[in-house]
Each structure stands twice: as C-alpha cells, then as structure tokens.
Amino acid sequence: MAQLDYYKTLRVERDASAESIKKAYRRLAIKYHPDKNQGDKEAEKKFKEMNEAFSVLGDAEKRQKYDSFGHQGVNGGGSSDYSNFNDLGDIFDSVFGGKAGNFSDVFGGGRRRQQRANDLQYKINLEFEDAYKGCEHTFNIQVHDTCNECKGNGAKDGTSVKNCTRCGGKGVTISGNGFMQLQQTCSSCGGRGSIIEETCRSCNGGGTKMRSKSLQVKIPAGINDGDKMALRSEATHGDLVPGDVYVWINVKPHFLYERNGSDLYCSMPVDVFDASLGSKIELPTMSGKRVKVNIPAGSQNGKILRLRGEGMPRLGKSGQGDILVEVKVETPVNLSKKQIELVNELKSNLNQDKVNHSPNSQSWKDKLKSLFK
Ligand SMILES: [Zn+2]
Numbered sequence: 341m342a343q344l345d346y347y348k349t350l351r352v353e354r355d356a357s358a359e360s361i362k363k364a365y366r367r368l369a370i371k372y373h374p375d376k377n378q379g380d381k382e383a384e385k386k387f388k389e390m391n392e393a394f395s396v397l398g399d400a401e402k403r404q405k406y407d408s409f410g411h412q413g414v415n416g417g418g419s420s421d422y423s424n425f426n427d428l429g430d431i432f433d434s435v436f437g438g439k440a441g442n443f444s445d446v447f448g449g450g451r452r453r454q455q456r457a458n459d460l461q462y463k464i465n466l467e468f469e470d471a472y473k474g475c476e477h478t479f480n481i482q483v484h485d486t487c488n489e490c491k492g493n494g495a496k497d498g499t500s501v502k503n504c505t506r507c508g509g510k511g512v513t514i515s516g517n518g519f520m521q522l523q524q525t526c527s528s529c530g531g532r533g534s535i536i537e538e539t540c541r542s543c544n545g546g547g548t549k550m551r552s553k554s555l556q557v558k559i560p561a562g563i564n565d566g567d568k569m570a571l572r573s574e575a576t577h578g579d580l581v582p583g584d585v586y587v588w589i590n591v592k593p594h595f596l597y598e599r600n601g602s603d604l605y606c607s608m609p610v611d612v613f614d615a616s617l618g619s620k621i622e623l624p625t626m627s628g629k630r631v632k633v634n635i636p637a638g639s640q641n642g643k644i645l646r647l648r649g650e651g652m653p654r655l656g657k658s659g660q661g662d663i664l665v666e667v668k669v670e671t672p673v674n675l676s677k678k679q680i681e682l683v684n685e686l687k688s689n690l691n692q693d694k695v696n697h698s699p700n701s702q703s704w705k706d707k708l709k710s711l712f713k
C-alpha cells in the first residue's frame with residue numbers, strides 16, 4: 341500500500357495550524373462520512389485515508405514525529421488499518437463529541453455506536469545496540485475474550501436475561517430539567533441495559549475471560565528513547581471495538597556515545613603530544629567497525645572531528661547521522677624533577693622563538709590589549 345502524504349490527504353499546508361487541520365478534517369469528514377455514503381467504495385477509501393491522516397496530524401505529538409520521521413515515526417512503518425468501516429465514525433465522533441449527538445444531528449442519526457475497548461500501554465527497554473540495528477520484540481498483554489459458557493451475556497447457560505426496568509434497557513438514566521440534563525450510567529445494570537438472573541460461573545457474570553496474548557512488534561533501526569509505536573486494534577475485549585496497544589520505547593544509555601538526533605557524540609582524551617604532533621586513535625563505531633580517527637597536528641582542546649555516516653540510522657529516511665568526536669586535550673600530571681626540567685626547557689625554547697605557538701592565547705591577549713587602550 342502506497343503511503344499517504346497526510347497533509348495532501350487533508351488538503352492543508354505543512355505549516356497549517358491545529359485549528360485549521362481540525363476544520364479541514366471536519367469538512368472532509370462530513371462529505372465522506374459512512375452514514376452519508378453507504379456502499380460508496382470510493383468515499384469509504386477517502387474516509388479511511390482522512391481518518392488515518394487526522395489520527396496523526398490531529399495529535400500534536402504524533403504530528404511532530406510524522407514531520408521528523410515520516411510514517412515510521414508514527415506507526416512503526418506499517419499503515420494503520422481500520423478493518424471495520426463503521427468504527428471510523430467513532431474516530432470522528434470522539435473528535436467532535438459525537439456521543440452528544442453532534443454528528444448524528446448532521447445526518448439524522450440512527451447508527452448505534454459500539455463501545456470501544458480501552459487502549460493498553462506497554463513499555464519496552466532496549467539496549468542501545470538494538471535501537472541502532474532495529475529488532476523484533478515479543479511480549480504478552482492481558483486481553484479479554486468473550487466467555488465461551490455464556491457467549492458474553494454473563495448469564496448462566498439457559499437462564500434468562502431481562503431488560504433492566506430502571507433504564508428501560510438503554511443503560512443510562514437521565515436526570516435534571518430541560519435546561520440542564522445529566523446522563524449517568526444506570527446503577528442497576530451497570531450500563532448493560534439488562535439484568536441477569538443467575539450469573540455465569542465461568543466468568544462471574546462479566547461476560548469475558550482474561551487471557552495472555554503474545555504480540556510481536558518490529559522496532560525500526562534508529563528508534564529513540566521516548567518514542568511510541570501503535571499496534572492497532574490489538575487490545576481486544578469481548579465484542580467491544582478493539583483498542584490499540586501503545587508500545588513505549590525506553591533506550592538504555594550507551595557507555596561511550598550520547599545521542600543527539602541521528603548524530604552520536606563522544607569525547608576523546610588526547611594527550612598534549614598527540615594533539616600537538618598529530619596522531620591516529622582507534623574508535624569502535626556502532627556498526628562494530630574500528631575506525632582510525634585522524635587527530636590533525638595542532639588540534640586544540642574542544643575540536644570536533646566528524647565521522648560521516650557512522651551515526652544512528654535516520655528513522656523513516658535513508659542514511660545515517662554522523663559520529664562527532666570532541667578532542668579533550670590532556671596535560672601530563674605527576675611529573676618527576678627531570679620531566680619538569682624538560683618541560684621548562686621546551687617552554688623557554690618556545691618563548692624565545694619568533695613563531696607564535698599558542699594561537700588562542702595570542703588572540704586573547706590581543707583582545708585584552710584593545711580593551712585597555
Ligand atoms: Zn460467562
């Protein structure tokens with residue numbers, strides 16, 4: 341399936357405000373809503389696409405990830421798939437408060453909405469190396485299956501389920517006057533709309549049974565600490581519309597490298613002689629190679645050396661960032677009497693010389709001079 345450009349799908353500019361994205365979505369959603377286009381495959385396709393686009397652009401955090409990482413940033417490389425056309429109305433309703441009848445008002449209502457199961461959250465701890473290479477992770481979540489014994493109605497096999505008399509089967513009670521009404525879940529039936537005479541022993545009347553479900557998530561190379569991936573419709577609960585499972589990524593720090601975007605940073609101690617004369621120092625990269633970092637003669641403390649393409653893979657894009665090596669010049673300590681003599685000798689030799697051996701000190705002294713003029 342070709343990946344959508346979410347901005348084009350909603351017909352908005354890339355810098356559109358959250359408000360205008362919402363407006364654009366609303367306008368399109370009204371046009372292509374399933375209630376209005378029953379059986380129209382093209383409208384169905386458009387509606388699905390818009391919903392997918394809005395589920396990302398309508399959420400500030402997801403939008404930012406989409407802007408930075410493309411599709412991989414928001415759904416782990418796969419396309420969101422809404423298998424049930426009617427579920428789509430629920431996304432719209434949840435955005436524009438359809439529960440209050442808002443959308444139904446537009447089309448004269450009538451569609452009975454199915455309740456959606458809760459989303460589940462799961463946290464995965466990754467080694468830094470796994471975030472670099474990408475990996476697959478298998479984990480278990482607890483889901484609720486419809487009870488086999490009672491087929492989900494919670495009544496002991498053969499016993500009857502009666503309509504709740506308190507709410508008349510609606511599951512909610514309404515109190516208050518015409519000006520302000522309060523809608524509450526019915527206290528007699530707990531919102532089910534029915535009363536059970538004898539509860540199912542197998543599920544204690546809940547209608548569902550908990551089970552452990554194994555899920556596999558493919559983590560793309562370059563994923564970062566704090567990223568979130570969605571496994572759509574995996575949080576099943578009886579016959580409710582399934583919720584999503586959100587996988588939060590926690591990446592352990594690396595002993596050598598610190599990540600900044602797709603670049604990796606490390607500091608490298610270089611003794612004053614190697615910094616002065618130039619040297620090659622070996623450095624292990626994330627790909628397992630050992631590269632020789634060239635320290636040019638005359639390197640000053642704080643100099644940054646760049647190893648192109650050795651950084652983290654760019655999520656949702658091609659290529660890799662860089663490794664940045666900061667030179668930390670180290671002066672020798674614990675000198676013997678003889679060594680102090682030698683350093684002093686070198687110092688006086690350098691001082692007698694006409695050539696400038698300390699580029700930074702000289703420019704610093706020049707600055708001070710101009711200040712005291
Ligand atoms: Zn049961």
Ligand SMILES: [Zn+2]
Nearest residue numbers: 504507526529
């Ligand atoms: Zn009731």
